[in-house]
Amino acid sequence: MKLWQSVALGLLVMSPIFSTRLTPGLYEGGRSRDEHDREARNSSALATILGEVRTNMSDLMFIKTERYLHAGVAYMPHIDMDEIASSGEIADKPKGSMDFAAKFVEHEAEAAGTGDDHDHHDHDGHDHDHEHGSPGTLIPPPESDFRGLVGVMQRAVKPWQDPSQPHVHTTGKELLPWYRLMTLTDPHNVRGYLIGAWWLKSQSVNKDLDEALKFVQEGIANNPRAFALKLLEGNILKEKERTEEARLAYRAAAELALEARPHERVQPFIDEDKSITLPDWTDYNEEDARAAIRMAVLSEREYGSTDEALRLALRYNEGFLGDGRLRILIEELEGGGPPAP
Template identity: 25%
Template sequence: MVLKKFLFKSSSAGIIFILVFLAGQIDDYFLRCYAAASPRTNNDIMLKIFGQLRQDVGLMVYLKADQYYHGGTHHPQHKTAEYLGKEPCEHAPGAEKADFETKDFFTRLYRAVRHQPARHLSDEQSKEITPWFYLATKLDPQNIKAYVIGGYWLGMRLSKPDEALKFLRQGLFSNPDAWQIYEQVADIYFLVKKDYRKSVVYFERAYSLFNQSETDVFELKHLLVFLAASYEFLGEYPAALKYHEKLLKINPDDAKLKTKISNLTDVIVRTKEQP
């Protein structure tokens, strides 16, 4: 009787626990079945149940990746660790000791317990940040940054381009208008896989979405540079020239760019002249 009661209690608790974890998987499955003419938020069962809380937790989980990359420290702690006389941290060179003097014993005790110098993880260790991107996007599929930065780390730093592309495609499924994700996919095709045909497709898509909504010049330049380079590697010089000229409009004084445009123009002319 006693054993029965115990088995009943623990199996009930176990079942509830497993169901909570399975809910995310079931959620994904139904979303794929009812694919997305309408925004994902309308179909997201978990979002309907938990609402904003899920997104907030997702954000916290995403920020964990940054904490992990810095060896477990939060950004404000970097400077105090410098003060504690530990080795300088690249985030806070030359932090003034006087800023952190305190007679408050509790603060000193807290810092001794909870503060450490920030250390960027080595390439081998940096894989430890990836679970947080995974979890952040599970909790909040609209967290575009999590997809982009996760994709970057997987594709560019951890030599997992296929996994990165799979992850980014999930991001595109949830955020079909996110130019940042298209850009990151294109970057991986260009830099890692050297598949310029595909990189052109994704850069073009990113560029078309970008023009509509963004004003960040740095990102625009990135897109134009890589679009131009992709076309150039494919031998499609007129298209490459078009994008170099757009770049020149942003950087009219760039001498190297002017030279590049001149060279491309020559190549195009020579190509036309050949029978």
């Protein structure tokens, strides 16, 4: 064996030392993963012509979950993951809606006495009262189907129901294997971990907080910089009444959010009161980040010390200028404010 051959083989033997640390696919945000972008793509006629071809496998799996959620009935592509995750409803996304993790935290914040008065979605997968559109089914109803007998047969053989009727929603349990598969094939699919863990903790029957915690912690191990996962971990721990661990998780989420947030690029959007459309930082990231800092302060006030909560709030306020909720919290903390419930 020649020298160059020995060197090449020797380098291969040693290569796992660095090759196991190569993670070019590990990053926050990104157009292919962002829900707003995903919806824009799905609404494109061209994307429909291309036959639901998507940029990645997990996107296809998200479409699959929609079918499962509707007991097999295929509705027109109409994906709103916020609604699916929070209520099991397929609906048009209302303008200015926020990420499901943030919604949940808003709910928590309200419970803690700081939230605004606005409608919230329940999280039990059944009980929801928000308005929603009525997307058509892929198999058309009889009155608009020119195919005659073929259409009758297709409606009889395939899962179908009249699109004007209320949607039948499953409990979401059937979706869980898909989220498992999503995260197994792509361990950096943060959204898969988030929604999967959400469903696990939100089952009305056999609610499995332990399994949800295990799932989200697996996500954190694979994506240590994903602050939204830390935020959800805090939520689950809080629900399990492991308050000290929840406080630490919220704190970690807030610190990661502070590190990840591109302040100089985001602030002009906030100042001009417009939607954030940076490819690596969107409205969803912003809402999650704000939820993380608020929960870090709230949990510190509730389970730690008020002084430390005030110190944290002031520090976070430097990075999150324009967050009204945080300013209210600061005023309350400075004035010795209302005690946490």
